[in-house]
Amino acid sequence: MGLLVAQLLAGLANAAALFLVASGLSLIFGVTRIVNFAHGSLYMLGAYCGYTALQYLTGPLGFWAAALAAAVAVGLFGLLVECLILRRLYKAPELFQLVATFGVVLVVQDLTLMLWGAEDLLGPRAPGLDRAVMLFGQPVPEYDLALIAVAPLVLLGLWLLMTKTRAGILIRAATQDREMVGALGINQSLLFSGVFFLGAALAGLGGALQLPKGGADLTLDLGILAPAFVVVVIGGMGSIGGAFVAAVLISVVNVFGVLYLPESTLVLMYVVMAVVLLVRPHGLFGRAELQAGPPAAGIPDRPLAPLGPRWRTAALALIGLLAVLPLIGSDFALVLATDIVVLALFAASLHFMLSLGGLISFGHAALFGGGAYAAALAVTYAETPMELALLLAPLAGGWLAFAIGWFCLRLTGVYFAMLTLAFAQLLWSLAFQWTEVTGGDDGLIGIWPAAWASDGTVYYYLTIVLGGGAILMLRHLAHSPFGYALRAARDSEKRARVSGIRVDRVRLAAMVVSGTMAGLAGGLFVFSKGSVFPSALEIARSFDALIMVFLGGVDALGGPLVGAAALTLLQDWLSRLESWRLLLGLAVIAIVLLAPTGIAGFAGRLLRRREAS
Amino acid sequence: MNAVLEVRGLSKAFGGVHAVEDLGFDLRAGERLALIGPNGAGKSTSFQMLMGELRPDAGTACFEGVDLVGMEPREIWALGVGRTFQITSVFASMTVAENVQTALQARNGQSFDPFRRARALHRDEAISLLERVGMAEQADRPASVLAYGDVKRLEFAIALAGEPRLLLMDEPTAGMAPRERHALMDLVSGIVAERGISVLFTEHDMDVVFGHADRIMVLDRGRLIADGTPDAVRADAKVRSVYLGSGAETGHA
Numbered sequence: 001m002g003l004l005v006a007q008l009l010a011g012l013a014n015a016a017a018l019f020l021v022a023s024g025l026s027l028i029f030g031v032t033r034i035v036n037f038a039h040g041s042l043y044m045l046g047a048y049c050g051y052t053a054l055q056y057l058t059g060p061l062g063f064w065a066a067a068l069a070a071a072v073a074v075g076l077f078g079l080l081v082e083c084l085i086l087r088r089l090y091k092a093p094e095l096f097q098l099v100a101t102f103g104v105v106l107v108v109q110d111l112t113l114m115l116w117g118a119e120d121l122l123g124p125r126a127p128g129l130d131r132a133v134m135l136f137g138q139p140v141p142e143y144d145l146a147l148i149a150v151a152p153l154v155l156l157g158l159w160l161l162m163t164k165t166r167a168g169i170l171i172r173a174a175t176q177d178r179e180m181v182g183a184l185g186i187n188q189s190l191l192f193s194g195v196f197f198l199g200a201a202l203a204g205l206g207g208a209l210q211l212p213k214g215g216a217d218l219t220l221d222l223g224i225l226a227p228a229f230v231v232v233v234i235g236g237m238g239s240i241g242g243a244f245v246a247a248v249l250i251s252v253v254n255v256f257g258v259l260y261l262p263e264s265t266l267v268l269m270y271v272v273m274a275v276v277l278l279v280r281p282h283g284l285f286g287r288a289e290l291q292a293g294p295p296a297a298g299i300p301d302r303p304l305a306p307l308g309p310r311w312r313t314a315a316l317a318l319i320g321l322l323a324v325l326p327l328i329g330s331d332f333a334l335v336l337a338t339d340i341v342v343l344a345l346f347a348a349s350l351h352f353m354l355s356l357g358g359l360i361s362f363g364h365a366a367l368f369g370g371g372a373y374a375a376a377l378a379v380t381y382a383e384t385p386m387e388l389a390l391l392l393a394p395l396a397g398g399w400l401a402f403a404i405g406w407f408c409l410r411l412t413g414v415y416f417a418m419l420t421l422a423f424a425q426l427l428w429s430l431a432f433q434w435t436e437v438t439g440g441d442d443g444l445i446g447i448w449p450a451a452w453a454s455d456g457t458v459y460y461y462l463t464i465v466l467g468g469g470a471i472l473m474l475r476h477l478a479h480s481p482f483g484y485a486l487r488a489a490r491d492s493e494k495r496a497r498v499s500g501i502r503v504d505r506v507r508l509a510a511m512v513v514s515g516t517m518a519g520l521a522g523g524l525f526v527f528s529k530g531s532v533f534p535s536a537l538e539i540a541r542s543f544d545a546l547i548m549v550f551l552g553g554v555d556a557l558g559g560p561l562v563g564a565a566a567l568t569l570l571q572d573w574l575s576r577l578e579s580w581r582l583l584l585g586l587a588v589i590a591i592v593l594l595a596p597t598g599i600a601g602f603a604g605r606l607l608r609r610r611e612a613s
Numbered sequence: 614m615n616a617v618l619e620v621r622g623l624s625k626a627f628g629g630v631h632a633v634e635d636l637g638f639d640l641r642a643g644e645r646l647a648l649i650g651p652n653g654a655g656k657s658t659s660f661q662m663l664m665g666e667l668r669p670d671a672g673t674a675c676f677e678g679v680d681l682v683g684m685e686p687r688e689i690w691a692l693g694v695g696r697t698f699q700i701t702s703v704f705a706s707m708t709v710a711e712n713v714q715t716a717l718q719a720r721n722g723q724s725f726d727p728f729r730r731a732r733a734l735h736r737d738e739a740i741s742l743l744e745r746v747g748m749a750e751q752a753d754r755p756a757s758v759l760a761y762g763d764v765k766r767l768e769f770a771i772a773l774a775g776e777p778r779l780l781l782m783d784e785p786t787a788g789m790a791p792r793e794r795h796a797l798m799d800l801v802s803g804i805v806a807e808r809g810i811s812v813l814f815t816e817h818d819m820d821v822v823f824g825h826a827d828r829i830m831v832l833d834r835g836r837l838i839a840d841g842t843p844d845a846v847r848a849d850a851k852v853r854s855v856y857l858g859s860g861a862e863t864g865h866a
Contacts, residue, residue, distance in 0.1 A: 303708045303755050306732070477727055484707070484715045484731040485724035491704040495768075497686045498664075498696045500719035500775060509725060 002136030007259055009135070011252035013144035013213075016151040017043075019247035020206030021224055022231035023158065023240045024199035030175035030238030031195045034086060034097045035414045038104035040225035042074050042200045045108060046207025047216035048116050049073045051123070054211070060128035070208035071201040078200020082193050085589055090192070092592075094414055095360055099550045100592040102543050105221060106585030112218060114579065123211035143212050150209060154202070155244050162240070171195060175238050222539050226425040229418045230269050234276045236286025237415065245284060266429030270422060274407065277419075281410050304479060311558075322464055326457040334460050340568045341467040342525050347548035347560035348471045349517035354549060355559075356478055357510045358490035359409075362417040363424025364518060364545045366404060369537030371397040371519025373431060376444040376532045386450040390466070390523045397519015398512045400427075405511035409504060421542065428537040443533035447526050463524050470517050471561070477513065486510050547588060617642050617779055617811045618663075623672035625658050632658040634835040636672070640779070645802065645812045647822045650832035651855060656815045659832065660783050663813070664696060665689045676779060695777030695810075699784040701764050703756050709767055710752040713739035716774035739774070746770045746800060762793045769801065773808075780805065782814035786821055794818060798825040823847065831855065 025039045036042075053066035053073075081104055089097050129146050132139035162168035170191055207220065214220075231250055235242025250269045257268040276284065307315065325337055346368050353359045374396030378384035384392065408419040431438045438444065453459045477483050489496040489503040496503050526532050535541065544567065551566045552559025570587070574580035616639035623636040633655040640646050650656050661667035663674055665686045674681045681689055690696075704712050717735035718724060743749045746766045751759065756767060765785070772780060785801065786794035798821055805812050816822045822829060822843075829846040831839040839849045846852055 303706060303711060479730055479732065481715075481718045481723045481726040481729055481731045481734060484711065485719065487706055488704045488715045491706050492702040494686070494698065495702040495704065495771070498690050499716040499771060500687060500690050501715075501724050502687060506724060 002138040003259075005136050006138035006140055007255045008252060009140050009144055009148065011255040012151075012248060013141075013147040013251075014254065015247040015251035016147040017206040017210040018224070018227055018231055018251060019151045019244050020154060020202045020209070021228045022235070022243040022247055023154070024202035024206075025228055026232050026235070026238055026240060026243050027158075027171070027202070028195055028199040029232070029414070031171055032086070032090065032192050033414075034090070034101070035094075035418065036199070037098060037101040037225065038081065038108065039199075039203050039228060040221040040223070041105050041108035042078055042203035043207040043210075043224050043228075044112060044216070044218070044220035045077060046070050046074045046204030047123075047211055047214075047220055048112055048121070048207075049204065050208030050211050051116075051121050051216050053208075054124055058127070060126075063126050063128075067205060067208040071205035074204025074207070075197040075201030078203075079193055079197045081200075082196035085593070086196070087189065087192070088593055094417070095354070095546070095550065096592050098360070098362070098414075098417065099546060100589055102546070103585040103588035103592065106581040106588070109218065109221065110579045110582035110585070114582075116216070118218065120217040121215050123213065123215035126212045129212075147209060147213075151244065151247070154205075155240065158240050167191075167194065225539065226422060227269060230273050230422055232283075233415070233418055233422065234273055234283055236283030239283070239285040242283060242285030266433050267426060270426035270429070273422060277407065306479070319468070322468070326460060331456060334456055336568060336572065338460050338463050338528050340564050341463050342521050342528065343544070343548060343568060344561045344564035345467040345470050345524070346518055346521040347545055347552070347564050348474050349514045349521065350545040351549045351552075351560045352474050352477070352517070353510050353514040356483060356490065357486045357507055359507060359511065360414075360417045361420040361514075361542075362546070363404070363420035363422070363542050364514075365537050365539070365541035366420070366424035366427045367397045367401055367515040367518035368522040368525070368541065368545070369424075369431070369532075369534075370400040370427060370515075371522030372526045372532045372536045373438065373444070373522075374519070375523040375526045376447045377437070379447050380444050386453065386527060390520070390527070393523025393526070394516040394520040397522065398516035400519070401511040401515020402508065404515075405508045409507055409511070421539065424537060424542055425539070428534055428539075431534040431537055438534075441534060443531055445531040447532065448530050449527045453527075459528060463528065466520065467524055470520055474513075474517060482506070482509070550588075551591065615642055616640060617644075617677060618813065619673075619675045620663075621673050621675075623659065623662055623674060624670050625655075625662060625667065626670055631835045633662070633669075633832075636832075636835075636837060638830055638837070638840060640811055640813055642811055643806070643809050645805065645814070645825060645827045647826035647829045648813065648815045648832065649819075649822055649829060653834075654832040655835040656832055657783075658835075660781065660815055664781055664783075690775060693776070693778040695772035695775050695780045697765075697768050697772050697780070697782045697785055699787050701761070701768050701788075703764055703767050703771065705755075705757040707756055708753050709743065709748055709756055709759070710736065710739045712756055712767055713742055713770050713774050716771045720775050742770050742773055743767075745804060746773075762789055762797065765789065765797055766800070769797075769804075773804065777810060780810055780812045780814075782812060784815055784817060786816065786818055791818075791820070794821050795824065801825070 021039060021043050024042075025036060028034060028036050028039075050066055050070035053069045054063065057063070057066040057069070085100055085104070086097065089100055126143045126146065129142040132141045133145070134140075162172055170186060174191060207216075227250065231243055231246040234249065235244070235246035250272065253268055253272055254265060257265040261268070280286075322337065326334060329337070346364070349367070350361060350364045353361060371393035375389040375393040378389045378392050379386075404420060404423045408416050408423070411419060432440055434440070448454060449459050449462075453462050485496070485501050485506050488499070488501055489506050493503055522536065525536070548563030548567050549560055550563065552561065552563030570584065571580070574583050577583065618640035620639075621637045623633060624631070625633045636659055648656055648659060658667065662669045663681065665681065665684050665688070669682055672682070676692055676694060679692055681692075681694075704715060707715065711732070714731065714735050717738055718726070718731065721735070723729070723734070740749055740752055743752050746769055748763060748766055748770060751763065756764070759767065782801075786797055789797065801812070802825055804810070826843060828841065829839070829843055830837055831846060831849075831852050833855045838855065839846050839852045841849070
């Protein structure tokens, strides 16, 4: 009994920070329709700012003042991000907004590293609340009790703000009907900035209040992101009350998970999410109409055309160059080229569903890593030959895509994006925590190619043939009746339905194709590196795919190739510099703001303009 | 003549408000039937129920003997019912011809075909359909740059690609200039006559309705108040009072 109560209280205390982050995320989404992927970064900044503030503010009052100061500082930082970047993107396609916020994630990571250093900071105890009280014979930290009180207080404050003040009523009105509020002559940009400040401050407060329990380190940002998404999805987009209930639910399930199923704690919350979504597809308190409208990924209005003679020559020249590269290039060039082809296939597989299908996946790493782990597991436990493993990898990717698609395709737009990310995190958790099978953080090693392909040059050719062939297949599919049906469903879902296209099945099939190709990329990746680690499934890997698609240009079929080359070379070049994340982040943000059609799209436009004149 | 569409007792209420009450009518083969009424009369609700977008509380709507109630839009299409929307929607990222070709490949069950080249598939059939609606010269233009009237004609061609025996047209001339409206409806009338397609349409423009319908039904507050030839409906006192207000009726008397 005592133990149960103690666990329950610990769960409730953990819910506080999660609720603060998720409510801010939900609030910002409700009003601006932007899913702020940098929200975890704001949480991390809150922790670091709070730590610094505590160097100057002491005593019980000082602690709470420091937390508030951190919240205000992070709120101001959020305001800065809103004014400088996001304000220009409210009318842009979702993908651009999401990529820009991820650019902010990268920038904040490096800024934090520069300002506070790489070492984990130990959180100070909260003065006056540093003891434990005995409840039912179990010690319960006083600070936990304080946190348990904080979350409902913030909820109450938000409720008062939303129902009793003019600003709050405007926020609610904007959440329900953004255009109406605009039509009423309300200063929208002030409202949006205000909401961003509030949402960021809530995340900052969450980070600062978490200090005595967890301290501050550089993994806080992406660490909280997936749980916060899960909470928002379970609670229902835009619902603050829902965020509270879901945060409590997840945290309590989590502490009991630690008690009874210690190997599955990370997986448990995704299971809860899946169950909730099966029963209520829009979350506990979500409404269908709050879903973002049709998926929009920068819809290309230009019809697809076969390659012109000039591009055909360029493509043949590229293939020729790849064929003779082992003769003219260094070993390093071969490694780099192998990486580029693998990544290009990974990017092309995402491009297929994202650009042609309008399905923005934020968890594409699930399919890449899924294929990689399938091959590695088969080799490790069944001594499967490489040839068979390279067949298993795409099969696994396809099956995973089928399962994920079956769950996620009932939702559209950003909801779909968040759900795919959650599923990718589920797989990452499995790979990370199921140590007996996956090796956990140590990964699976010694996955080398068959003897005939063990030479670097031979494996390079194998990669070119399989990876390049798969990319050409995807390209062919785009021009096939199936590709047209997929595009029709994206252009106008209702027209497609009444024209006899099975929209849901077409989309699911596209996901399976995409997953198969991503899985193959994963398989090729494993044998080229000789190992696989959970990093093949992590959020950053999914973002790599998005950034490649984005760098190359969403509406250019050749985009993924250009994007993969750009990202690989950029990372190779930037990683020699100390703060490459900062530079990459700034580059991504600059491209979103200045050249939103991507490199290939930009070049294509220049060419067309020259041809026209 | 046989009834193509038999509607009986179709009803829908929203929170106690009867949007449509006990709607019943027959649509005969080859007939152009207009459903009109003032704003809020229940036209859209009736249409949405026939199109599979809204489930009625009660009633049936049998197309050639098959009840459409509860079917998905795609299943209704498969029976031979074509549609155009009030807010026109075509496939914006394709050329005009590809729009029609995509519908043709769906009709031929090729939407999952991963092998063929879509650009060449059913191209000739698409062009001849486009010729019929006067869009052949624009076949290779992107659909996203068309003038609004041309988008309407393209949508009509896409609907025809499914070889419908019944066309449901929701305000086919909404948003068009008056002269264009008659041109479009002349085109529609000619094509449905030569192909024996029955048409049910809603419309706000009375000139279009009285010029292009064989029969007119008038809805008011969810109930059918008149059903007859354009001349009979024009002379109907109840219809006049609904459209002109009760003051006009007394003034007339």
